[in-house]
Amino acid sequence: MNETPTRAYAEIDLAAVRSNVRALRERAPRAELMAVVKSDAYGHGAVPCARAALDAGATWLGTATPEEALALRAAGIRSRIMCWLWTPGGPWREAVEADLDVSVSGTWALDEVRAAAREAGRVARVQLKADTGLGRAGCQPADWAELVGAAVAAQAEGTVLVTGVWSHFACADEPGHPSIALQLTAFHEMLAYAEKEGIEPEVRHIANSPATLTLPESHFDLVRCGIAVYGVSPAPELGTPEELGLRPAMTLKASVALVKTVPAGHGVSYGHHYVTERETRLALIPVGYADGIPRHASGSGPVLVGGAIRRVAGRVAMDQFVVDIDGADVSAGDPAVLFGPGDLGEPTAEDWAGAAGTIAYEIVTRIGGRVPRVYRNG
Numbered sequence: 001m002n003e004t005p006t007r008a009y010a011e012i013d014l015a016a017v018r019s020n021v022r023a024l025r026e027r028a029p030r031a032e033l034m035a036v037v038k039s040d041a042y043g044h045g046a047v048p049c050a051r052a053a054l055d056a057g058a059t060w061l062g063t064a065t066p067e068e069a070l071a072l073r074a075a076g077i078r079s080r081i082m083c084w085l086w087t088p089g090g091p092w093r094e095a096v097e098a099d100l101d102v103s104v105s106g107t108w109a110l111d112e113v114r115a116a117a118r119e120a121g122r123v124a125r126v127q128l129k130a131d132t133g134l135g136r137a138g139c140q141p142a143d144w145a146e147l148v149g150a151a152v153a154a155q156a157e158g159t160v161l162v163t164g165v166w167s168h169f170a171c172a173d174e175p176g177h178p179s180i181a182l183q184l185t186a187f188h189e190m191l192a193y194a195e196k197e198g199i200e201p202e203v204r205h206i207a208n209s210p211a212t213l214t215l216p217e218s219h220f221d222l223v224r225c226g227i228a229v230y231g232v233s234p235a236p237e238l239g240t241p242e243e244l245g246l247r248p249a250m251t252l253k254a255s256v257a258l259v260k261t262v263p264a265g266h267g268v269s270y271g272h273h274y275v276t277e278r279e280t281r282l283a284l285i286p287v288g289y290a291d292g293i294p295r296h297a298s299g300s301g302p303v304l305v306g307g308a309i310r311r312v313a314g315r316v317a318m319d320q321f322v323v324d325i326d327g328a329d330v331s332a333g334d335p336a337v338l339f340g341p342g343d344l345g346e347p348t349a350e351d352w353a354g355a356a357g358t359i360a361y362e363i364v365t366r367i368g369g370r371v372p373r374v375y376r377n378g
């Protein structure tokens with residue numbers, strides 16, 4: 001895009017993505033790094049962020065769905081790509097032909113991938129997922145022998161190569177949580193069993209961003225980093241991005257759409273949950289919940305406009321919200337910064353998360369498709 005959009009845009013600093021990947025690689029020097037680019041790279045744009053991450057030394061990309069992974073291949077990306085969120089009847093054959101690494105949590109999935117490999121005349125790259133305690137995807141320890149046995153048989157018939165054994169933490173963002181050590185122990189045990197049965201995984205991995213940052217014994221051969229690649233702290237308790245050596249990549253900007261003077265006692269936005277105390281000036285910010293601005297941040301979301309942080313006055317609507325700029329010198333067309341790295345006085349995604357009662361992951365990931373992404377430092 002040549003011209004900066006006028007209504008609103010999310011500026012994505014690809015130099016920040018590259019420097020975050022380098023910082024994470026320094027935290028896990030013996031492991032390879034998978035940049036997790038699911039959900040359009042947490043709202044930052046999958047293809048440009050994937051390219052930036054690979055430039056900075058990531059050797060793997062990770063997505064949730066196979067469609068997301070196939071889109072990266074279609075864009076010409078040749079690196080290893082793993083995807084883990086499968087349902088019966090999924091695009092197994094396309095995945096095998098695109099040389100994706102596919103995750104398998106149960107024998108139904110192994111059966112489907114074997115059939116696809118046979119049809120394609122190719123060997124499928126499969127990673128076995130262990131549920132070491134998260135209680136979400138992954139194979140339970142009680143079912144592990146059956147899954148490993150089926151994988152060993154599939155390798156013997158030549159349809160499958162098991163490239164990885166992996167798992168995922170429940171509470172890595174709470175260092176010292178007792179589940180962390182229990183999950184590591186379970187992972188070691190399930191890995192040892194698979195290896196005893198003849199599986200020789202190229203990569204063993206369990207660490208997400210918080211584990212990469214806080215738990216070296218979880219790094220194994222590969223760390224899977226999502227949120228930290230985009231420069232957002234996995235949890236405020238772990239430190240600010242700056243303290244973690246990270247830089248937020250997304251800045252969300254809008255242009256003030258209207259400024260007007262209203263009398264005292266004037267209700268603002270749906271429901272009139274804000275009423276002016278005195279004659280004042282209101283500025284209209286032309287983004288709303290359709291753009292991913294959380295309605296839960298009504299009355300509290302922060303915006304830098306006219307040199308000061310203002311709070312959303314009244315409700316966030318679908319396409320717009322209002323701030324009370326009091327006596328400030330603000331005109332239509334002036335910039336309003338909802339969040340960014342914070343070093344120019346603007347709020348951060350973490351501030352919006354606090355205002356909306358959620359996590360910063362959700363703030364950046366939900367910025368909607370109607371908001372153009374503008375790439376810097378590509």
Ligand SMILES: *Cc1c(COP(=O)(O)O)cnc(C)c1O
Pocket residue numbers: 036038084168207208209210224225226227228234
């Ligand atoms: C999303 C996801 C990650 C990345 O998590 P972050 O906390 O963003 O680093 C890693 N592994 C799996 C399985 C995921 O679903």
